[in-house]
Every structure is written in C-alpha cells, then in structure tokens.
Amino acid sequence: MIFQKENTTRTRENDIYVFILMKIIFFGTPEFAIPSLKKLIEAGFNIAAVVTTPDEPTGRKGTLTPPPVKIFAEKNGLMFSQPTLLSDDRFFEEFKGLEPDVCIVVAYGKLIPKRYLEVPKYGFINIHPSLLPKYRGPSPIQSAILNGDSATGVSIMIIDEKMDHGPILKQIEYVISKDGYFYDTQKELADIGANLLLETLPEYLNGKIIPRKQNDGQATYVGMLDRHHGRIDWAKSAESIYNQVRALSLNPGTWTTLNGKTLNIFRPEMFELASYDKIIREKNRLLIRASNNYISPTVLQLEGKKILPIKDFLNGLGDDNIIIA
Template sequence: MRIVFMGTPDFAVPSLQALIENGMQVVGVVTQPDRPVGRKRILTPTPVKIEAEKHGIPVLQPERLRRPESVEELKELQPDLIVTAAYGQILPKSVLELPKHGCINIHASLLPKYRGGAPIHHAVMNGDAVTGVTIMYMAEGLDTGDMISRVELPIEDTDTTGTLFDKLSIAGARLLTETLPDLIAGRIQAVPQNDDEAVYSPNISREQELIDWTKPALTIWNQVRGLNPRPGAYTLWNGDVLKIWGCRKPETTGEAGVPGTVVGLSEAGVEVATGSGTLTIIELQPAGKKAMDAAQFIRGGQIAAGTVLG
C-alpha cells in the first residue's frame, strides 16, 4: 500500500516513525512550509520534514493544499492511503477523494469531544480526568468523520498540555500500528460520530491566557497547566505581564480575601486569593526575564504581601 503521510509538529513524528519502522511504503510526506523561528527569524523546517529527510522520503510543502497545482503534485504520488496527524490544513474534497482506501486522521481527543485545533489544551483547562486518541476517516467537516479506533489515557494532576502532548503522540503512533492491519485487510467497521455530543476546541485566544482571579482556585490551576508550555497563562504585575507557569493543586475553597491579592509569601511560593480558595504559584516569569521558581522571586524582594495581581 502506497501511503502519504501529512503532519507538521513533534506530535506527528512518532506516527511517521511507526509507519517506517513497520515497513510501510511511505511514498511521500506533506508538511507545512519552513517558517522563520526565533528572534533572528531563522528559516526552520518542521519536525516532520526533518524526520522524513532522514529516511530519504520526498517532501511536499504547499502553502495552500487546495490549490490545483498542489493537488496535482499529490496525485502524482498515487497514494492508496493518506494518514494525517496535526497537519495544520483542512483537506479539500479533491484530496479526500484521491486514495482508494481513504484518508485517516490521528486526533488527540476522544471524539466527538474536542473537535478542532487545540484538543489537549481544552481537555486540561476544563479539568477532564480522561483524554485519548481517536483514529477516524476524514470528511469535509472539521473532525467529523467516522471513528475507526480509539484509546483512552488518564490526565494526572502532574500533567500539563506539554506532558500530555508527548504521551498522546506516542499513544497515537501505537494505535496507528494496531489499526493499520485491519484497515489494509478491509476488516474496519467505522462508527459514525454523534454530532449532538460534539464539543469544539478552537485555537487558544489571547483572552483565554489572562488569569481571572475571581474564578475558583481549581479553575485557575487547570488554566495554568493547560497553557503550559505554550502559550502560557499570565496576570498583570506593576503594569507588566507576569507569566505563571506552575501552581500547587489548591486544597482550600471558600472566601480567601480580595481576588488577586497576595496573601502569603513562603518557600512554598506566592499564595494568591481567588474567587474560591487560595492558589500558590510555584513558577513564574516576570517580563524580560527567564522563568524562575517563586521562592527565588520572593527572595529577590520583588513582591510583598498585599500586592494585587491582575
């Protein structure tokens, strides 16, 4: 079977590796164009491109996949199956109809929950106890295709979006390896999604990054870990952005003072009143500086009890 793989970030790399290691015939890889990265704006290839080139696999990087010339390039690869994982562009009907075995997608959620571009962020921010990976046939809608297989993973208190990103990428690669033999043999019985149960997870907005201290401590704790390592939750301190990278899981509820007020400073961290309970910040990053533990921030005399954040 001639397989074309489509993916872009680190999340997709284990799935590409799984195809290669299992002897699949990957005849081409489609990924996003190289982009400028960092302060020096160095043109940088995607992680999937780097992996493909290690194995001598041809790479296509169309700016817009739906353009006729891009579809024609893809058609020349004569794919029997297209496998996608966090590619970053919606596949047009002209591409979906190319392979005789269809197009399948490795999606980092338990569909139909969290369709869209930021399923891991939303699962953590919403305080979910379980997440997972779904492999589905691709359709013209956003993550609406029939489900082929899935695997569940618990979300631990120690997890952030970053740690789950890594866990789910490996789980997705393993699930792909287990699913492909049945797909190739024609033994798949895909299950339609229940659209009435659909939940969407659009990309994170700047407004979602700002901490609202009037919310419960548990809600803010989930927000902080859900936005770690990218893009990061923040509050305002002395008129500047103060990134909050880590907090202790809150144990208290109820009234704790004016929300956003620093009510305690100790080696444990910076304790802040919220709408319900207090939240102890353990890692933060003032504007223009590197991330540091809160105890170091306190020892520097940069914050005092009674300070109001936000």
C-alpha cells in the same frame, strides 16, 4: 519544493494490494506527528512521500524554522513537500501522480480539500487526540485539561469534507493525571495514537473494520487558543486556574499582571487557608487569592526577565509592594 517522482512497483494478492507495499503519503507538522510516522517506517510501510507545512519565522529575529516533521523526513531520507496552499493545482497534480493507496494525517494543521480525498482508494486516515465526537477542532488536548476532564482519548477516523466529522475506525481512552500538564499529556497521547494507528491500519486495509458514524448530536467544538485565553481571572476558583495553567502555560502562556507588568505563571500549587487576604507573601512563597482558595506559583517570569523559581523571584523583588491584577 514539489515531489520528485518515485518508481514503486505494486503487487497484487487476490486483487488486493499487499498492505505493506501500499503507497502511503503522510501529512503532519508538529512533534506530535513524529511517533506515528516513525512507527509506520519501523513496521515496514511504504511511505511514498511526506507533506508538511512551510518553514516559519520564530523568535525575536524571525529566523525561518522548519517544522519537526520536515526535520524528521530529511534525516530519514523521505521525499517531502511543503505546499503553501493545498489549492495549488501544480501540487495537486504531483500528489495525484504519486497514486497513493491511503493517506495518513496527524496534526497537519490544514483542512484537506475534497479533490484530495477522492484520490486514494482507502481515503485519508486521521489521528485525533480526543474521544470524538467530543472536542472536534484544533485544541482537543488543551481543552480537556482546561475543563478539568478526568479522561480523554485518541480516535482513528476517516476524513471527510467536514472538520473531524468522518466515521470512526477505533478509539482508546486515556486517563488524565490530576497533575498532568499539556506537554506531558500530548507526548503520551502521541505515542498511544501511533500504536493505535499501527494496530488499526492493517485491519482497515484488510476489510476487518466497519467504520462507525459519529453521533453529531453529541459533538462539541473547540477553536484555537491564543494569548487572551491565558489571562488569569482571579475571580475564578483555584481549581479552574490550576487547570488553566496545566493546559496553557506552555502555549499560548498563562499570565497576570504584577505592578502593571506581565507576569507569566508556571507550575502552581493550591492551598486552603483560613484567610481572605488577596496576597500573602512569605519568605519562599507567594499566595494569591482565587475565589475559594489560594494559588501559589512555584515558577514565574516577569516581563523582560528570566524564568525563576519562586525563592529567587521574591528575592529579586526586594521589599516592593505586590499588586496582582
């Protein structure tokens, strides 16, 4: 779907567009982006259009499913487009024809080509859920939890040609709960980022913020996390495995094998016991030895089966021997 032209009148005040009437094009895809888009609308900003990714097949039947931002845009009567490639010349001309003053990017999922960056007067502003230059890349929240960090944050930055490299406008720190899982942490950071954007954008548009260059010497990079990152290595510490489940159990999943079948592990607890047995099976508890202490999953899912609490899971196993690998 290509944009339909919208008639919008600009006004000037001392040769500067009144920011509340500036044309904004919003780029975003997942649930994480919605709080920011919603805040902009509620504050009265002019969302000229929304750009999101194409519908994708999901589930066993491969049903085409729209991204959350598309669903939100449709419900709120926003003009939107779902280009397969930003290199599409026709889409670029439509984008340019909207004459955006500034573009906001929140978890869009694709790099923005240089020619797009040159169109809006105030550039492309991005919300990145880390304290840049730490954790540049697509998995900053999961990486912070995976590494056992006690804090992370949100950065509002200007996009340039390199990934998460542009100058910083504002940052805010966020303390990660010791028991915080990715889903909950992501939701909180999405809300924090939306509020910080609403605070930062008017100040930036009014020239009250001087962008601050990132220290490239302190930059760290994280890539996409896939199924193999979720494989549990029981030779690691219990703390490391616990953090792995907190970070990855939702997506791409944390797993091991039980008697040769894939076993997904959710919501583990850690225990210190004076034992070196690999497996300790009790009536309502299963303890698996890590390098130092024990991990006790409270919710599990065996390959081809439903997700079950540990009590029901163990009842279903009967007296079978348990071999974890």
